[in-house]
Amino acid sequence: MISKKAKYAIHALVKLARDREKGPILISEISKEGHIPQKFLEAILLDLKRAGILNSKKGKGGGYYLIKKPEEVNMADVLRLFDGALALLPCVTYKYYERCEECTDELTCGIRRVMQQVRDETVRILKDSTLATVLASEKSTYKEQ
Amino acid sequence: MISKKAKYAIHALVKLARDREKGPILISEISKEGHIPQKFLEAILLDLKRAGILNSKKGKGGGYYLIKKPEEVNMADVLRLFDGALALLPCVTYKYYERCEECTDELTCGIRRVMQQVRDETVRILKDSTLATVLASEKSTYKEQ
DNA sequence: TATAAAGTCTATCGGATTTATAGAGTATTA
DNA sequence: TAATACTCTATAAATCCGATAGACTTTATA
Numbered sequence: 001m002i003s004k005k006a007k008y009a010i011h012a013l014v015k016l017a018r019d020r021e022k023g024p025i026l027i028s029e030i031s032k033e034g035h036i037p038q039k040f041l042e043a044i045l046l047d048l049k050r051a052g053i054l055n056s057k058k059g060k061g062g063g064y065y066l067i068k069k070p071e072e073v074n075m076a077d078v079l080r081l082f083d084g085a086l087a088l089l090p091c092v093t094y095k096y097y098e099r100c101e102e103c104t105d106e107l108t109c110g111i112r113r114v115m116q117q118v119r120d121e122t123v124r125i126l127k128d129s130t131l132a133t134v135l136a137s138e139k140s141t142y143k144e145q
Numbered sequence: 146m147i148s149k150k151a152k153y154a155i156h157a158l159v160k161l162a163r164d165r166e167k168g169p170i171l172i173s174e175i176s177k178e179g180h181i182p183q184k185f186l187e188a189i190l191l192d193l194k195r196a197g198i199l200n201s202k203k204g205k206g207g208g209y210y211l212i213k214k215p216e217e218v219n220m221a222d223v224l225r226l227f228d229g230a231l232a233l234l235p236c237v238t239y240k241y242y243e244r245c246e247e248c249t250d251e252l253t254c255g256i257r258r259v260m261q262q263v264r265d266e267t268v269r270i271l272k273d274s275t276l277a278t279v280l281a282s283e284k285s286t287y288k289e290q
Numbered sequence: 291t292a293t294a295a296a297g298t299c300t301a302t303c304g305g306a307t308t309t310a311t312a313g314a315g316t317a318t319t320a
Numbered sequence: 321t322a323a324t325a326c327t328c329t330a331t332a333a334a335t336c337c338g339a340t341a342g343a344c345t346t347t348a349t350a
Contacts, residue, residue, distance in 0.1 A: 001229075001230060001232070001233060001234070001235070002233045002234065003307095003308070003309090004308080004309065005308080005309080007234065007245070007247065008247065010256055011247040011248070011256065014255065014256060026325080027325080027326080028325090034246075034247040035246040035247055036247065037309080037310060037311080039310070039311055039312080040309065040310055040311085042326075042327080043327095043328095045326090046326085046327070046328090056325085056326065056327095057318080057319095057325085057326090058316090058317050058318045058319080058324080058325055058326050058327095059317075059318035059319040059320075059323085059324055059325065059326090060318080060319055060320055060323070060324050060325080061319075061320080061324090061325095062318075062319085062324070062325050062326070063325080063326090064326090075259055079233075084146075085146060087146070088146060088147045088224075089146070089147065089152065090146070100152070101179075101180040102152065102153070102156040102179040102180055102181065103156070108283050108284075109283070110159065110278070110279035110280060110281075110282040110283040111155055111156065111159065111279060113279075113282050114220055114270065114271070114274040114279065117270050117274075118266075118267050118270050118271065121263075121266040121267070121270065122263050122266070122267065125259065125262050125263050125266065126259070126263065129259040129262075133255070134255030134256060134258075134259065135255060136255075137255040137258050138253050138254070138255040139253075148336095148337070148338085149337080149338065150337080150338080169296095171295095171296080172296080172297075173296090182338080182339060182340080184339065184340055184341080185338065185339055185340085187297075187298080188299095188339095190297090191297085191298070191299090194297095201296085201297060201298095202296085202297085202347080202348095203295080203296050203297050203298090203345080203346045203347050203348085204294090204295060204296060204297085204346065204347030204348045204349085205294070205295050205296075205347075205348050205349065206295085206296090206347095206348070206349095207295075207296050207297070207346095207347075207348085208296075208297090209297090
């Protein structure tokens with residue numbers, strides 16, 4: 001399961017992508033529409049700003065807006081930003097790699113191989129799915145489930 | 146990431162499958178070999194016993210042993226037993242289903258669709274991978290990575 | 291039948307993480 | 321220059337995780 005933080009982040013991003021023609025969007029609006037606690041959301045948006053995905057404008061008429069193209073923001077990056085590694089085991093990540101004490105030989109470890117597969121597929125799907133594809137898929141109501 | 150509990154469980158199961166001809170295996174042996182805290186491991190093995198995967202024998206010459214066939218114990222079931230749902234969001238699980246407040250229409254929610262895909266692939270891989278396949282893959286040293 | 295071996299059960303613990311809130315402070319712009 | 325809106329720091333409650341302690345029960349076998 002992903003954290004609420006990550007989930008809120010994705011929902012906020014999708015909204016910002018959807019409304020990106022409208023100029024800066026108020027935190028309070030995102031918060032209300034998405035039922036996301038406002039103060040919590042503030043911290044999340046700041047993180048996304050630091051990550052170079054959003055920017056904000058202060059003062060009257062201010063708010064947050066997307067600075068990356070929707071097709072450039074993929075789910076893998078967002079999830080990693082908030083929840084760290086996507087893999088199920090530390091020994092199949094590169095950024096958070098850690099050897100497993102329990103396993104004698106990593107090269108032949110059967111458990112690791114399975115988890116490696118899961119990670120590869122997960123990353124593939126999440127990389128392919130961007131704000132653009134998510135928005136597009138919202139529009140087509142009848143979908144191959 | 147999966148919990149240590151789940152990771153320990155899998156390692157213990159793989160060992161029990163590997164040594165299943167030797168009769169009951171001592172908790173202390175599994176603990177030592179896998180560098181798993183013994184008391185913690187006891188609780189894990191009890192859970193696996195309650196789940197009908199292992200059985201135990203008390204007294205001298207006792208220990209734990211597999212009662213399911215290695216090809217019947219798959220990773221999806223084990224992970225679910227210890228960590229709950231495999232999905233990344235509550236709205237794409239059936240056993241732990243929970244509606245997302247943030248989303249207006251679940252049927253058209255683009256985020257949900259992505260997470261659904263990830264879940265389907267993850268479950269597919271984990272279901273296909275059993276103690277038997279893990280053991281088999283350990284034996285073949287040179288592997289398509 | 292005593293006793294040692296081995297699993298079972300209950301309780302508890304500290305620490306980390308997660309989720310969330312409060313409030314003061316700062317920058318911006320109409 | 322006031323209203324608006326973002327930023328920062330602190331904190332707190334709740335939950336979860338990993339681990340340990342210790343008393344208890346069952347069983348094999350000498």
